Amino acid sequence: MDIPTYDDMLAAHDRIAPHIRRTPIRVSHYLNELTGADLFFKCENFQEPGAFKVRGASNAVFGLDDAQAEKGVATHSSGNHASCLSYAAMLRGIPCNVVMPRTAPQAKKDTVRRYGGKITECEPSTSSREETFSKVQAETGGDFVHPYNDPRVIAGQGTCSKEFIEQTEGLDMVVAPIGGGGMISGTCLTLSSLAPETKVIAAEPEQADDAYRSFKAGHIIADDAPETVADGLKVPLKELTWHFVSNHVTDILTASEDEIVDAMKLTWKRMKIVIEASCAVPLATIIKNRDRFAGKRVGVIITGGNVDLDTLPWIKG
Amino acid sequence: MDIPTYDDMLAAHDRIAPHIRRTPIRVSHYLNELTGADLFFKCENFQEPGAFKVRGASNAVFGLDDAQAEKGVATHSSGNHASCLSYAAMLRGIPCNVVMPRTAPQAKKDTVRRYGGKITECEPSTSSREETFSKVQAETGGDFVHPYNDPRVIAGQGTCSKEFIEQTEGLDMVVAPIGGGGMISGTCLTLSSLAPETKVIAAEPEQADDAYRSFKAGHIIADDAPETVADGLKVPLKELTWHFVSNHVTDILTASEDEIVDAMKLTWKRMKIVIEASCAVPLATIIKNRDRFAGKRVGVIITGGNVDLDTLPWIKG
Numbered sequence: 001m002d003i004p005t006y007d008d009m010l011a012a013h014d015r016i017a018p019h020i021r022r023t024p025i026r027v028s029h030y031l032n033e034l035t036g037a038d039l040f041f042k043c044e045n046f047q048e049p050g051a052f053k054v055r056g057a058s059n060a061v062f063g064l065d066d067a068q069a070e071k072g073v074a075t076h077s078s079g080n081h082a083s084c085l086s087y088a089a090m091l092r093g094i095p096c097n098v099v100m101p102r103t104a105p106q107a108k109k110d111t112v113r114r115y116g117g118k119i120t121e122c123e124p125s126t127s128s129r130e131e132t133f134s135k136v137q138a139e140t141g142g143d144f145v146h147p148y149n150d151p152r153v154i155a156g157q158g159t160c161s162k163e164f165i166e167q168t169e170g171l172d173m174v175v176a177p178i179g180g181g182g183m184i185s186g187t188c189l190t191l192s193s194l195a196p197e198t199k200v201i202a203a204e205p206e207q208a209d210d211a212y213r214s215f216k217a218g219h220i221i222a223d224d225a226p227e228t229v230a231d232g233l234k235v236p237l238k239e240l241t242w243h244f245v246s247n248h249v250t251d252i253l254t255a256s257e258d259e260i261v262d263a264m265k266l267t268w269k270r271m272k273i274v275i276e277a278s279c280a281v282p283l284a285t286i287i288k289n290r291d292r293f294a295g296k297r298v299g300v301i302i303t304g305g306n307v308d309l310d311t312l313p314w315i316k317g
Numbered sequence: 318m319d320i321p322t323y324d325d326m327l328a329a330h331d332r333i334a335p336h337i338r339r340t341p342i343r344v345s346h347y348l349n350e351l352t353g354a355d356l357f358f359k360c361e362n363f364q365e366p367g368a369f370k371v372r373g374a375s376n377a378v379f380g381l382d383d384a385q386a387e388k389g390v391a392t393h394s395s396g397n398h399a400s401c402l403s404y405a406a407m408l409r410g411i412p413c414n415v416v417m418p419r420t421a422p423q424a425k426k427d428t429v430r431r432y433g434g435k436i437t438e439c440e441p442s443t444s445s446r447e448e449t450f451s452k453v454q455a456e457t458g459g460d461f462v463h464p465y466n467d468p469r470v471i472a473g474q475g476t477c478s479k480e481f482i483e484q485t486e487g488l489d490m491v492v493a494p495i496g497g498g499g500m501i502s503g504t505c506l507t508l509s510s511l512a513p514e515t516k517v518i519a520a521e522p523e524q525a526d527d528a529y530r531s532f533k534a535g536h537i538i539a540d541d542a543p544e545t546v547a548d549g550l551k552v553p554l555k556e557l558t559w560h561f562v563s564n565h566v567t568d569i570l571t572a573s574e575d576e577i578v579d580a581m582k583l584t585w586k587r588m589k590i591v592i593e594a595s596c597a598v599p600l601a602t603i604i605k606n607r608d609r610f611a612g613k614r615v616g617v618i619i620t621g622g623n624v625d626l627d628t629l630p631w632i633k634g
Contacts, residue, residue, distance in 0.1 A: 043589075046343065048347070050589060268626055269626055271363075272362040272591040272592070272622035273590055273591065274586075305589035309585055309631070310632060312632075315627060315629075
């Protein structure tokens with residue numbers, strides 16, 4: 001297992017800095033009063049493609065040697081990773097092949113195509129996805145960039161916390177959502193060296209709490225097909241992210257669907273930023289566990305803002 | 318007529334700086350490509366009470382002498398001015414009395430009350446409002462702070478453009494929405510001294526184009542009860558704001574209801590910020606008049622983000 005190091009993260013930051021945004025920190029007096037904590041929100045939704053995943057994707061894309069770059073990159077994903085990888089590949093001017101279930105939302109396909117990604121559709125099953133992906137990779141020679149179980153991706157996501165510590169001059173804890181664990185792993189990677197006193201808390205939907213149960217059990221537990229409004233957080237941990245979660249995460253807290261939607265709407269209303277349900281989970285857990293956070297300097301990573309504005313979870317259709 | 322000066326604006330900025338946010342500038346590669354311009358968005362929606370009006374309100378509130386401060390301030394408004402004045406009064410710890418039609422949305426009343434404002438309801442007519450306001454003012458001695466036709470308010474709004482020029486190192490033009498003209502007047506006040514080469518363009522809904530028609534006619538034309546989704550822009554110019562509009566504004570451009578809603582949704586989608594329909598009018602006019610803006614460095618003032626999230630104009634109920 002090729003575990004990324006702190007130096008890999010530093011190299012990643014040098015590599016991707018020209019291609020990503022050093023996203024701003026925002027605060028809200030209102031949310032500070034509500035929670036009793038000093039909250040600092042790192043707005044990764046302000047990355048040009050709308051999500052932190054552009055960090056890991058750019059690190060992978062801009063780290064390729066010229067020979068591999070010519071063949072480009074490939075992935076299977078129906079979420080932010082696919083569009084961020086396409087975006088990074090577009091910036092470098094190299095091919096990006098994406099295998100997506102034919103049932104994926106049209107908006108997601110449109111975004112990948114707008115960034116020049118080439119989509120090959122598969123049936124919505126694991127076997128069809130794997131078979132289709134093998135074929136695409138064999139044909140194109142594209143370098144496989146996994147959405148999170150890839151040391152280049154984890155090192156890239158870790159650059160977010162480096163900026164966070166520099167911008168806030170220190171935090172008692174950082175809370176980030178956990179799905180596959182890429183952002184949480186990058187956060188652990190960076191903070192365990194740069195700010196070892198800063199605790200890392202992962203936040204997860206109750207209805208997709210496989211990381212929570214893995215954390216308690218001491219080994220990876222993967223759910224089959226969890227259903228949650230936080231659709232970026234349905235995927236299971238893998239060996240690389242489990243390494244960081246099991247070694248460095250202080251705790252995993254969960255929130256219900258209603259709590260997540262309430263925290264999402266509250267963030268839109270009070271902070272005037274568009275955030276995905278997935279990154280409302282940290283605020284939901286902070287509101288729910290007031291005693292854990294009150295009086296502390298708490299960093300919250302707003303991981304993305306790619307939302308279907310026509311169907312908001314608090315508006316019944 | 319007591320016309321505020323550039324020095325008044327500088328004094329206002331010193332006075333209010335501890336109480337407001339120096340709001341960030343955001344850019345979007347996507348919107349730059351769409352418009353052909355270099356767009357810079359000044360995010361006044363990120364002020365704690367969600368709108369630029371906290372600038373003018375704070376300047377009025379913190380400029381009062383102690384004797385007047387004890388009696389507090391008063392206004393009639395059902396929009397952002399009422400909540401921003403209440404917020405500023407709360408910061409100074411003085412009374413704020415607001416006369417509001419009993420038909421005003423509950424959410425607006427709640428916001429004023431949350432900031433400690435005291436609401437006296439009137440009937441939804443001009444005569445009832447004036448009568449009720451006279452009574453409240455006589456009883457409380459509160460200093461009347463008009464939403465825009467007040468030199469302290471205009472000087473306060475002008476502080477936004479001072480920051481804007483400092484943060485962008487120069488702009489070819491600034492586009493801001495026009496309703497009563499407070500923000501546009503402050504923009505003219507500041508830029509005519511600080512950056513006289515920077516043009517000031519006002520943007521207005523076609524369905525509430527009284528400022529456009531005033532500008533063409535050379536005198537104030539007030540509409541009776543215009544209807545537009547940009548509900549912050551229904552009020553007419555007054556003598557002080559007309560002074561700035563008639564002397565300093567380069568042009569007034571208009572946009573249809575559909576164009577405004579499209580620009581609003583596009584801003585949410587691409588920039589991940591929650592903005593009111595009122596401050597989508599500038600982007601709508603920029604998209605509509607591409608040739609006027611392409612190749613230019615264009616500042617856009619995002620005036621506010623206080624939106625009813627349960628009823629969005631692009632979602633049919």
